[in-house]
Structures are given as structure tokens and as C-alpha cells.
Amino acid sequence: MTDRLDGNAIAGALQEVFGREMTTATGVCGHCGDSNRLGALAVYLAGPGTVARCPGCDAVLLVLAEVRGVTCVDALGFADLQPAG
Helix, strand or coil, X not given: CCCCEEHHHHHHHXXXXXXXXXXXXXXXXXXXXXXXXXXXXXXXXXXXXXXXXXXXXXXXXXXXXXXXXXXXXXXXCEEEEECCC
């Protein structure tokens, strides 16, 4: 069984990718429409990549994977993503 963490577990990776603090950014789930801060997402670190899921419907919102030293991001699960401030 995989341990579920919150989005704060990937704060450093998000900052590296987006160049700013993103745990307080707000994302809207493209599946159920729930709006959550990235710090509230359900995060799973075990596996070939890191997966962040909607805490409401469990849909995949964000995948981070490192390929040859480059962090690749798939954020297609979001209907909207707005940085804080």
C-alpha cells in the first residue's frame, strides 16, 4: 500500500519547476470542479513519478517525473491553475 501525503511533500519540486512557491496556488480539478490549494492535494511519491490527485474525486491532476535529469510535468488534470497573490 502506498502512503498518501499532502502537497507540501512536493513543495521543493514545485518551486523548482514553476520558479515560485506553489503550495498556496489554487487549482481546479478538470474532473469534478473542486478548487483546492496545491498543498491540499493527495500526493503519492512511490513509483516511477510523483502523482498528485484531487482530494475530492481522486482524479490525477499533476504528475512529476525526472527524465535524464530534467523534471517533466503533466498538469493536464487541472481545468485552471492560479498562483497565489
